Amino acid sequence: xxxxxxxxxxxxxxxxxxxxxxxxxxxxxxxxxxxxxxxxxxxxxxxxxxxxxxxxxxxxxxxxxxxxxxxxxxxxxxxxxxxxxxxxxxxxxxxxxxxxxxxxxxxxxxxxxxxxxxxxxxxxxxxxxxxxxxxxxxxxxxxxxxxxxxxxxxxxxxxxxxxxxxxxxxxxxxxxxxxxxxxxxxxxxxxxxxxxxxxxxxxxxxxxxxxxxxxxxxxxxxxxxxxxxxxxxxxxxxxxxxxxxxxxxxxxxxxxxxxxxx
Amino acid sequence: xxxxxxxxxxxxxxxxxxxxxxxxxxxxxxxxxxxxxxxxxxxxxxxxxxxxxxxxxxxxxxxxxxxxxxxxxxxxxxxxxxxxxxxxxxxxxxxxxxxxxxxxxxxxxxxxxxxxxxxxxxxxxxxxxxxxxxxxxxxxxxxxxxxxxxxxxxxxxxxxxxxxxxxxxxxxxxxxxxxxxxxxxxxxxxxxxxxxxxxxxxxxxxxxxxxxxxxxxxxxxxxxxxxxxxxxxxxxxxxxxxxxxxxxxxxxxxxxxxxxxxxxxxxx
Numbered sequence: 001x002x003x004x005x006x007x008x009x010x011x012x013x014x015x016x017x018x019x020x021x022x023x024x025x026x027x028x029x030x031x032x033x034x035x036x037x038x039x040x041x042x043x044x045x046x047x048x049x050x051x052x053x054x055x056x057x058x059x060x061x062x063x064x065x066x067x068x069x070x071x072x073x074x075x076x077x078x079x080x081x082x083x084x085x086x087x088x089x090x091x092x093x094x095x096x097x098x099x100x101x102x103x104x105x106x107x108x109x110x111x112x113x114x115x116x117x118x119x120x121x122x123x124x125x126x127x128x129x130x131x132x133x134x135x136x137x138x139x140x141x142x143x144x145x146x147x148x149x150x151x152x153x154x155x156x157x158x159x160x161x162x163x164x165x166x167x168x169x170x171x172x173x174x175x176x177x178x179x180x181x182x183x184x185x186x187x188x189x190x191x192x193x194x195x196x197x198x199x200x201x202x203x204x205x206x207x208x209x210x211x212x213x214x215x216x217x218x219x220x221x222x223x224x225x226x227x228x229x230x231x232x233x234x235x236x237x238x239x240x241x242x243x244x245x246x247x248x249x250x251x252x253x254x255x256x257x258x259x260x261x262x
Numbered sequence: 263x264x265x266x267x268x269x270x271x272x273x274x275x276x277x278x279x280x281x282x283x284x285x286x287x288x289x290x291x292x293x294x295x296x297x298x299x300x301x302x303x304x305x306x307x308x309x310x311x312x313x314x315x316x317x318x319x320x321x322x323x324x325x326x327x328x329x330x331x332x333x334x335x336x337x338x339x340x341x342x343x344x345x346x347x348x349x350x351x352x353x354x355x356x357x358x359x360x361x362x363x364x365x366x367x368x369x370x371x372x373x374x375x376x377x378x379x380x381x382x383x384x385x386x387x388x389x390x391x392x393x394x395x396x397x398x399x400x401x402x403x404x405x406x407x408x409x410x411x412x413x414x415x416x417x418x419x420x421x422x423x424x425x426x427x428x429x430x431x432x433x434x435x436x437x438x439x440x441x442x443x444x445x446x447x448x449x450x451x452x453x454x455x456x457x458x459x460x461x462x463x464x465x466x467x468x469x470x471x472x473x474x475x476x477x478x479x480x481x482x483x484x485x486x487x488x489x490x491x492x493x494x495x496x497x498x499x500x501x502x503x504x505x506x507x508x509x510x511x512x513x514x515x516x517x518x519x520x521x522x523x524x525x526x527x528x529x530x
Contacts, residue, residue, distance in 0.1 A: 118362075121361075122360075125358060125361070126354050129320055132318075133319075133430075134347070134350075134371070134375075134376070135344045135348045135376060136371070136376065
């Protein structure tokens with residue numbers, strides 16, 4: 001019993017320590033973004049890596065998500081004879097929920113994992129210590145461009161996802177099942193309002209911050225990992241943890257933001 | 263401690279540090295004076311690197327003080343620590359070059375991030391440093407494409423880029439063959455004569471490293487046993503230093519004990 005209590009206490013302490021570290025880390029990174037000098041080059045490189053290079057996968061996921069939504073939606077709506085609502089069903093689910101969430105999950109898989117591994121390897125090979133000893137703030141030099149790029153990229157990628165998804169739905173709904181083209185777009189036009197779009201933007205901004213925060217902090221604090229953060233295995237384990245944690249956090253925050261904004 | 267009137271630039275006072283249950287540093291006292299070369303020796307696992315990390319401000323002590331330029335690294339804030347570190351140059355044990363940057367970008371980084379130099383100025387200064395380290399033609403290579411000795415030289419070029427006042431070397435010749443080690447020592451000697459920096463070297467390379475040292479300090483049992491000139495160090499009567507010298511510098515110093523061992527065997 002005593003052992004069990006000890007373990008619970010130990011876990012709580014570890015969790016609190018981690019949370020505190022991550023909080024301070026985020027604060028320092030945000031300070032790093034605000035503090036001059038501002039360098040465009042590294043931010044553009046990160047925008048290219050996190051944003052531009054994710055476009056292809058977003059196009060694919062967006063198109064097929066829209067298509068399957070139309071497919072499922074068509075069969076469900078046909079039962080009640082309201083195929084005309086297909087456009088609004090596809091539009092609303094994409095803009096409010098699936099667009100931001102799936103885009104974020106794709107970026108976690110593609111860029112989040114890479115960022116965690118990159119920073120983790122830099123930590124393991126003392127490159128971060130080297131930066132600190134050279135009086136270069138790693139929060140500003142390494143993290144700030146990633147945060148800016150993450151926060152800017154996610155809404156843009158989500159827009160692309162939504163647009164492609166809506167056209168995917170169009171191809172299946174209108175092209176395949178013969179739903180009236182005017183009804184598809186008119187339904188969407190009349191049911192999607194500014195609050196829906198606003199919710200999508202808030203979500204994607206929040207997810208952009210979360211993805212980079214978790215991935216970068218996990219890599220940065222690799223040496224504090226309780227399961228042992230050293231070596232190649234440590235990096236791979238921590239990267240997996242970061243991906244799982246980011247994905248779960250995105251889903252939890254998706255619910256919370258929806259609950260707050262609805 | 264040897265009498266020396268030069269200004270103390272780093273002072274470690276009663277430094278203690280534990281990792282979980284293990285006490286690595288148990289009351290370390292050490293003074294490093296301006297312009298001198300301090301060599302820290304000791305068997306593996308005695309806390310040399312931990313000691314170095316305290317001087318770099320990468321670890322905070324559980325107790326005691328780390329004074330650099332009179333400022334206590336264990337209590338100052340991030341901004342002040344950054345100011346202290348602006349006077350540092352560090353050559354890490356595994357060099358810690360930024361592996362996704364070319365040699366040129368690695369050496370140019372301190373200039374780009376810490377000064378407002380133009381790209382032309384940076385180029386001329388980087389080229390000058392690379393030439394000093396005999397590294398011309400490697401500008402566009404990545405660290406993974408370099409040999410161990412070359413990496414160390416790039417690391418040294420990067421460490422010396424902004425003419426630091428204190429340069430730390432963590433095992434600068436580990437993993438290098440004799441001629442490459444000598445090359446690093448020669449570069450060290452040359453650059454120190456030129457830039458007049460204070461050097462702190464953690465090394466295993468006994469006795470060769472004694473040639474470069476003004477002072478040698480032995481870390482054993484969580485303490486700095488003594489800090490002496492290389493000559494005094496080799497003749498010291500401190501049991502820990504005697505044992506270290508015996509182990510690292512061969513049988514000359516242990517002939518008596520060898521003979522004793524002989525008798526013991528005979529008695530059996």
